[in-house]
Amino acid sequence: xxxxxxxxxxxxxxxxxxxxxxxxxxxxxxxxxxxxxxxxxxxxxxxxxxxxxxxxxxxxxxxxxxxxxxxxxxxxxxxxxxxxxxxxxxxxxxxxxxxxxxxxxxxxxxxxxxxxxxxxxxxxxxxxxxxxxxxxxxxxxxxxxxxxxxxxxxxxxxxxxxxxxxxxxxxxxxxxxxxxxxxxxxxxxxxxxxxxxxxxxxxxxxxxxxxxxxxxxxxxxxxxxxxxxxxxxxxxxxxxxxxxxxxxxxxxxxxxxxxxxxxxxx
Amino acid sequence: xxxxxxxxxxxxxxxxxxxxxxxxxxxxxxxxxxxxxxxxxxxxxxxxxxxxxxxxxxxxxxxxxxxxxxxxxxxxxxxxxxxxxxxxxxxxxxxxxxxxxxxxxxxxxxxxxxxxxxxxxxxxxxxxxxxxxxxxxxxxxxxxxxxxxxxxxxxxxxxxxxxxxxxxxxxxxxxxxxxxxxxxxxxxxxxxxxxxxxxxxxxxxxxxxxxxxxxxxxxxxxxxxxxxxxxxxxxxxxxxxxxxxxxxxxxxxxxxxxxxxxxxxxxxxxxxx
Numbered sequence: 001x002x003x004x005x006x007x008x009x010x011x012x013x014x015x016x017x018x019x020x021x022x023x024x025x026x027x028x029x030x031x032x033x034x035x036x037x038x039x040x041x042x043x044x045x046x047x048x049x050x051x052x053x054x055x056x057x058x059x060x061x062x063x064x065x066x067x068x069x070x071x072x073x074x075x076x077x078x079x080x081x082x083x084x085x086x087x088x089x090x091x092x093x094x095x096x097x098x099x100x101x102x103x104x105x106x107x108x109x110x111x112x113x114x115x116x117x118x119x120x121x122x123x124x125x126x127x128x129x130x131x132x133x134x135x136x137x138x139x140x141x142x143x144x145x146x147x148x149x150x151x152x153x154x155x156x157x158x159x160x161x162x163x164x165x166x167x168x169x170x171x172x173x174x175x176x177x178x179x180x181x182x183x184x185x186x187x188x189x190x191x192x193x194x195x196x197x198x199x200x201x202x203x204x205x206x207x208x209x210x211x212x213x214x215x216x217x218x219x220x221x222x223x224x225x226x227x228x229x230x231x232x233x234x235x236x237x238x239x240x241x242x243x244x245x246x247x248x249x250x251x252x253x254x255x256x257x258x259x260x261x262x263x264x265x266x
Numbered sequence: 267x268x269x270x271x272x273x274x275x276x277x278x279x280x281x282x283x284x285x286x287x288x289x290x291x292x293x294x295x296x297x298x299x300x301x302x303x304x305x306x307x308x309x310x311x312x313x314x315x316x317x318x319x320x321x322x323x324x325x326x327x328x329x330x331x332x333x334x335x336x337x338x339x340x341x342x343x344x345x346x347x348x349x350x351x352x353x354x355x356x357x358x359x360x361x362x363x364x365x366x367x368x369x370x371x372x373x374x375x376x377x378x379x380x381x382x383x384x385x386x387x388x389x390x391x392x393x394x395x396x397x398x399x400x401x402x403x404x405x406x407x408x409x410x411x412x413x414x415x416x417x418x419x420x421x422x423x424x425x426x427x428x429x430x431x432x433x434x435x436x437x438x439x440x441x442x443x444x445x446x447x448x449x450x451x452x453x454x455x456x457x458x459x460x461x462x463x464x465x466x467x468x469x470x471x472x473x474x475x476x477x478x479x480x481x482x483x484x485x486x487x488x489x490x491x492x493x494x495x496x497x498x499x500x501x502x503x504x505x506x507x508x509x510x511x512x513x514x515x516x517x518x519x520x521x522x523x524x525x526x527x528x529x530x531x532x533x534x535x536x537x538x539x
Binding site (some may be wrong): 059060061063105130199203208219222228229231232234247248250251252253254255256258259260261262264265 | 278296297298299300325328343398466467468469470475494496497498499503507514517518519521522523524525526527
């Protein structure tokens with residue numbers, strides 16, 4: 001791993017600072033026109049949740065630019081006082097892409113970030129290449145609220161201690177008020193509502209021990225998407241990109257290479 | 267947990283028996299990874315279906331919805347072949363006839379080393395039979411790699427695991443020196459870049475970062491010349507990625523094939539409440 005390939009930067013979106021983690025590949029390796037990859041974290045998390053994945057991307061000789069922002073109100077990025085909903089976060093992500101001068105990107109999400117990614121693909125299809133959704137939450141339509149709460153507790157037992165520690169710190173950075181308000185908006189969002197508008201190819205990844213997202217909901221999402229695929233990783237829990245970053249990276253790089261090759265074929 | 271077992275089957279192609287290692291889907295276990303077409307695995311020079319056993323185990327653990335086939339090419343492993351060594355195009359046509367025998371109209375192909383040249387010839391000569399392709403450690407042949415460079419690479423391939431070296435010795439003995447030399451000549455004579463524009467299938471080129479046989483420039487050049495090519499390096503692996511890093515190979519290949527399929531499943535919108 002070359003440490004200088006990974007860095008933390010700031011930019012401005014809507015007049016507010018945004019903290020970003022970036023991965024820049026060796027320019028010599030980038031002989032192919034590859035789309036950048038935007039990583040969207042989950043509820044109460046920040047770009048810290050992606051650090052193992054970013055290191056794994058560097059180890060695997062990833063040839064595309066990767067950006068992992070703290071969404072407004074999460075981690076080190078200040079946000080407006082009110083909590084933002086899924087569509088607002090999706091629109092914010094497109095403005096972030098504008099600020100970074102990225103016309104079109106692949107998206108990878110974890111947990112609630114997947115609902116943001118789906119909203120982005122639905123509302124701005126021209127900005128999205130392919131999507132890799134890890135442990136996607138699906139609002140309150142398939143999974144009741146008590147199931148999410150219960151799942152979060154059970155999932156914590158399967159996650160490594162390092163992740164639980166990181167998660168606790170990230171929760172503190174966000175604050176309880178914003179967490180609850182965002183959770184309410186996340187549950188109100190229904191990714192199945194206009195699912196056929198999501199024309200981007202989409203890989204649903206799920207850790208087999210994921211306590212938060214039931215297998216039934218993840219499979220249903222993959223089957224409902226016009227171009228959905230499903231893959232399960234044995235023995236890993238909800239935060240797959242953190243506790244098995246190599247599996248996440250291999251699935252993501254393989255799938256995104258496939259979507260690009262298929263695009264060239266058409 | 268459902269794990270599908272690899273077993274050997276015999277098929278008849280051109281009046282000769284062919285040994286095929288197969289992982290078939292199991293009844294009602296839901297697949298753990300999407301695969302929309304059967305998968306055909308083509309081994310390399312002096313190889314055999316046994317080179318894929320670890321890959322097949324990984325595929326079995328994913329309880330795929332469709333079968334995965336790894337044949338012994340004629341004259342290799344347990345499959346008898348004609349006396350004369352077959353050239354790359356003949357092996358490609360033979361693979362198409364094998365797909366007929368297996369009753370598979372269109373398959374994804376994953377191939378390794380010489381198998382990559384066969385897969386490219388198959389995609390060029392029978393485009394309707396090939397969905398997507400994952401090629402590991404491609405490839406020798408005119409304009410890509412000389413015989414001298416190939417021989418040097420073979421001498422330097424001490425990085426493969428010991429378990430593979432034993433297997434390779436057994437498979438090379440099964441093939442015999444005469445057939446080995448004749449096939450090397452055919453392999454180096456073949457030109458994978460000729461009519462490369464005819465290969466319309468999405469194609470992922472994988473190369474072990476420590477591969478002494480195929481230089482990175484060759485693998486990249488092939489990926490760039492392919493109309494729908496992509497390139498990914500595999501860290502800590504030499505030439506035989508499907509043996510030394512079978513889990514990595516399975517994950518990347520299955521993800522690539524899922525991404526490359528234009529439509530992977532029938533959308534089933536949820537009824538509105």
